[in-house]
Amino acid sequence: MIRHYLTIALRNLARSPFTAAVNVLTLALGLVAFVGAYAVSAYWGSSERIFPNASRTYVITASLALKDGSIATGKMPQTSELYEKYLRVDFPELETIARANVWNRQSSVTANGKMLRMVGAAVDPEFLDIFNLPFVAGDPRTALRSPTGVLLTEAAALRLFGTTDVLGKPVVMGGNLIDATVTGVIAKIPEPSHMAGGPSASMPFDVMAPYVLYDRLRELVNRPQPPPDAANAPQEDDKAQPPGAAAGGAPPAADPAAAPAEAAPEQQNENWLGGYCCTTYVMLKRDGALTGRELQRRLTDFASRRMSPDQLAIANVEVGAVPVTGLLVAQLDGQILGKAGQYVSVTTLLLGLGALVLLVACVNYANLATARAARRAREIGLRKVIGAHRGQVIAQYLLEAALLTAAALAVAVAVVELVAPVVRNAVGIDMRLALLGSPRFWAFIAALLVGVTLLGGAYPAFVLSRVRPIEALRIGRVRIGPRFASTVLVGVQFAAASFLLIAVLVMYLQNARLESTALGTTRDQHLIVDNFTPVTHVPGDVLVAQLGRLPGAKGATAMGMAPWSDDVNLNLVSRSPEAAARFQTVFWNPVAYDFFATLDIPLIAGRVFDREHNDMRRQPQDTPPGPNRPPPPTFNIVIDRALASQLNFASPQEAVDQIIYVPGDNDDPAQPMRVIGVVESRPLFLRGLGATSNAYSLEPADGMQNFIVRFAPADVSAGVAAADAAWRGFGTQSPFTRRFMDDVFNQGYETFARASQVSAGLALFAFVISVIGLFGMAIQVASRRTHEIGVRKSVGARKRQIVAMLITDFSKPVVIANLLAWPLGYFAGRAYLSVFIQQMPLTPVPFLASLTVVVLIAWAAVGSQALRASRANPATVLRFE
């Protein structure tokens, strides 16, 4: 019987090749979206597959939320160094624990008299017990047991020595601070892995050193120029720091990441709110005594059990663990979804959007197949008369749907295969990993074949099986299913497409706003020069002065954190020194003189830092904590318009000369600060864990790492060459490392740009399918209403009126569907905007624009059919009818 059904199906397809092609094409569009989403998700899901222990390795996560709601980090796969210490106490049943820390992506490494900037990572020796890195030279068992042994990647070895035969060769870490020896060479780690070089990799490295070497490096870096406080400390340890970890104001609890492990403070002073420097890996034993689920359950209150009452009063810290195979996705969740990443993963979202487009395609198929099935009612009637059961009719039509689905799947897989190399070159994602070679892929394809066949074919098969043979044989063409069914099905397609369109419009508008505001109104270029004085020995103030004197330079300054980098420094400020006061989370930006002029940030009230006033931040005396400790000296700060508003100043002018505070901690009093000026709000970072405003303190350029010089567009080339020459003039071994600020911005912004491009592509697919569906419905309805149109024309209706009537009727479901998509679009838009520091107001514009686009597209799709129907000659139509 199946052969008979197949024969019938193939002959039917052959008799209507155009309809079959449209069905296959629309289904294929939906399947391309879903198979593509699957391939990308499967690619991420296959991360760390080269490491045999990956299935029993977990990464500890922490989720910090301040109780006033100002900060909610979401689940971060980072911890402080405290975690490793107490995990050993609480979980003796773990096979091993290891920390890893990318301490600097521009770390200085010297060999053969050549200093290069490299990504430096510090790990505990147990790291190599967990991850069997692809050693091409050296012994993994001993390579990091020596306190001066370091591993190089093959690429790094080639850069430093011009060869990979470097075992036992000397290198100097931190520029010229610690002598080390190469004890291993590592081959390129294949993607996808959090240790490979992809944009979401959290642990890429060129050079890997044992943690003890890193501790010594920190000691040496901090010794010659002890930083006045944590604000200037993290340059060689360049992680994002939640408040309390690194502070520009009164320093909260000490940051353990900035001190050697053996000098860890007493438990009551341990900072569980900051110092998120490391990735902490734990490996379960093979015996299954401790499962991943049990580990996660027992970790929940891991931090809160040890937090001080002061910390518990202001924050919740929830600890967890994610499989290391999910680390890459967890990183992406944080980057793209921000707080929303707690509830939904990027892969789930991507598969969900792909499934939405596929649903649109299935609904479209169901609609077109039902419309077409009406023409086959006589055949169904006859089959039933000669003995076909309903089940047999259903089976026949499901098989037909399966045949079309199989054809569409073949097209979709071929398309995904064809575009896979393009995707790999563009974004580094190899979709082929999850395609033809994988047995799971074939299982997925089989499931998809069944699912899509049922989703698209079940409805037409079901309604066809209910055809009454008497009617079918008598009039040959009967109504299949309820009258409103096709309208509802078209409405469902347009609701989905409208939702995607609204989401895409919000994304584009937000991204456009970000682009237009981020880099200011000036077309001048900002060059960021990296200089870490303890390593380069180039004094910061001298460098600023030199940069300012370059030909074509319009200004030079320095800043603690590079603008638009992932490294942010947060702090809390309030209008009251009371501990119970409401605090505002802000970006804390240590800056040098001329910062605002160089960055083109306009002053709107008061003044900015200048050399005529004593604005330089004064450091508190180094006295032991206690009630007799003198209050810290007030220093001057500049805030932006957003912070003035958040602190409830009636106007920027009112904020000038007011005192605001950074909260105290334990026995430390609050740090008072005088607002000397208010500048325009200008975002300097993409993401901020809840912070949306800026405070600026004036710090010595010597302690900073990012030196910014501004050039007019015409002077850039000459300016860069001059900067290079000036750098060489300092006689440092350290290479001249510089970036343009808009490149740094584009690098961070790329993730969002790609997310909106993917969404736009999916929306386009959904629209093409929906329009084909609407066009199909227009043909069907116009043909069904031929008689009605004939009667209307015979009683005096004009062609124009008929066209207007048909277009209005076709527009109704589209408009209703669009309006129904608004609430969902609103929530999706809000979720996307919540990722950004500078959010555009969610106005009706994207919603009205989507309505306009949808209606215009609908008119374009049905206009020709309406016009054709309106031309019907009533005499012919009515005679025929």
Added chain:
Amino acid sequence: MIELSAVTKRYAPAEADRPALDGIDLSIDRGEFVAVMGPSGCGKTTLLNIVGLIDTPTTGRYLFANQDLAGRSENELTELRKHNIAFIFQAFQLIPELSVYENVELPLRYQPAPRARRRTAVREVLELVGLDARARDYPEALSGGEQQRVAIARALVNDPKLILADEPTGNLDQGNGTAVLDMLCTLNRAGATIIVVTHSPACAERADRVVHLLDGRVVGAAHARI
């Protein structure tokens, strides 16, 4: 074989005062050849549909082969129909995507019958209707008379106990019409019960009995071939 008692059929509540069938009492014995005649809209086809189990009476009782059909499910009626009843339609009702052979074979596929038996049975009936040479052709390549012979072959292939024909000669010229009636008579002589709805006196003349319907009621019956 067929016994209808006070059978009524209403298609819509609005037809309460004018049902399609109104208290039909009719008995047809095994092996009878019955012609049903009457003006258009008198309920002939409705009667045929009810007898053929593709429609059900609104009220009344229908015994088919001594089985009361009241309350039977659609699937049960389908089972009874496919093993006992065959239809021949005025418009032939062949499936254009199937060849002559496949159209004739279709009822056997739903039995289901093994392939060898299907092949033998189909060849036999195609020889019987004189279309064995056209087995591979599609319906659109056949004349009206040939198409109706295919429809008859399809009706015969299952060896049904009852053949229902709705205006089987309505779309045929006189020569083809006569040939079709000859075939029906042959089948009847071979033991099949045949009920033919017709406007054609020539067709009615071949029947054992003619049932006249008017406004959904039996208004007379005559033995045409005594």
